[in-house]
Amino acid sequence: MGTIGKIARRTFLVGTALVAGGLAVGYYFHRKPYPNPLDDELVEGETTFNPYVKIAPDNTITLIAPRAEMGQGVATTLAALVAEELDVRLEQVIVEHGPAGHAYVNTTMLEEGVPFPHFDESTMAETMRAGMGVLGKVLGIQATGGSTSVVDGYYRMRQAGAAAREVLKLAAAKRLGVEAGSLRTADGAITDPASGKTFTYGELAQEAAAFAPPAEIRLRERAEWKILGKPQKRIDMHAKVTGAPIFGIDVRLPGMLFATLRMNPYRGGAIVGFDAAEAEKMPGVVKVLKVETGIANGFAVIADNTWRAFQAADAVKAEWAGAAIRPTMPIFERFWRMR
Known part of the structure; x- marks a missing residue:
């Protein structure tokens, strides 16, 4: 599976839509966007850019893992997909399970359920997968299973991180009066190499939410990855070994x-x-x-x-x-x- 170098605006908007208060990177309900479920649960000052990213003024960055963590490490992996493109380290973020919402639809579960082997790329197989993908969007099933979580989220969640990164750069560029392409991101901050000025994502979040994504959004090439493809510590490991999480049976x-x-x-x-x-x-x-x-x-x-x-x-x-x-x-x- 090759890395997409650039996302054309038309292609990107298939999975992206503007919603009140921010940018929703998700699936359409057929041709209409699902609402961003994070809009209704923001704390004061917090901004959501899409169903996978929330940023507070103090630069607290919360990433949403929309699949159930059942010991398979999916919370860490899905967060890593967003973090890679957002240009933040995993230890900088809080990872939360996604709330109930059609924006977190798992279409791959239906696509992979067709009666064809995975390697079958015939016209009939691909047509049925595409049809089941459309059905999945319409049904909006938020589900975990069938080893589909990473396959389903691989591009979608990377696009979410990249989209948030780019609108944050647009906000910084407006403040500085420079081109967004001249700015650099790293570890949750944006720097202008010419002036040396730096802004954290938290400082820019509310302004950035008003921007539409640029015409083209570039995903990082594999050679540029800082997180993906490299060993990472499980974000939930310390809490689990110390008995900190409250599970349903503990309530x-x-x-x-x-x-x-x-x-x-x-x-x-x-x-x-x-x-x-x-x-x-x-x-x-x-x-x-x-x-x-x-x-x-x-x-x-x-x-x-x-x-x-x-x-x-x-x-x-x-x-x-x-x-x-x-x-x-x-x-x-x-x-x-x-x-």
Whole structure:
């Protein structure tokens, strides 16, 4: 896969659109841009340039990793794609998981789900991939899986970093009265070699958000990479080994209850017998109820702690039907196996 040297304005705008308050680098909803989900959660003074970059006046730079970090290191890798083009070091940035938003659509999951091997570049295979890519944009599915995170974000997130870098340079050029092309970026700052003046990204962020991207945006060639292709420390490693992160299982809220599910082992199979009388008499049990979606059917036990929920679930007498529903189209069969 070769590096794109320049992005023509028309091509770049396929994945880029101006939104209120900044530049959104994402996918179109068919031909319309998805809103930047960061616009609604900015703190005072903070600026977003696209769904992947936020910059505060104190030069706190936050990069968004829109895929779930499940131990595969994707938060570090996706942040590195943006950081490379934004010209900041990984240790300079804060990495956050992306909020829910169609701007973080993963079209590659659908494109790679077509019934053709990866190496098949025939007209039929490429046509189906393109069609599924359009469908992915329309559906706006924000998902992680199928080893698609980096493939999906490789150009998009680099473009996001490059776009933010260039509008920051435009803001600096306006202040200095020079051409943006004469300025240099490094480690979250812009320097004018002629005068020696330097501005941090934070100093320029609010002004820069008002600029449209230039007609051509150059991505770094492989030989110029400072981060990509080189070993990097996992940005989440220290926090994980010291037990700092709060995971879902760690959350405790006032009056919080706990639930456990028992589902028919045959997908689509019904629950035909259900006796929860004994379970409902057990200490700490709040309620036992059926869960029937047609695809997955079973029951849930709600209790005041997990152990009591587990014990009560064992006491429920359930009888399952063995009929299973399975998809027949190859693309849905693939997603079936991933669930």
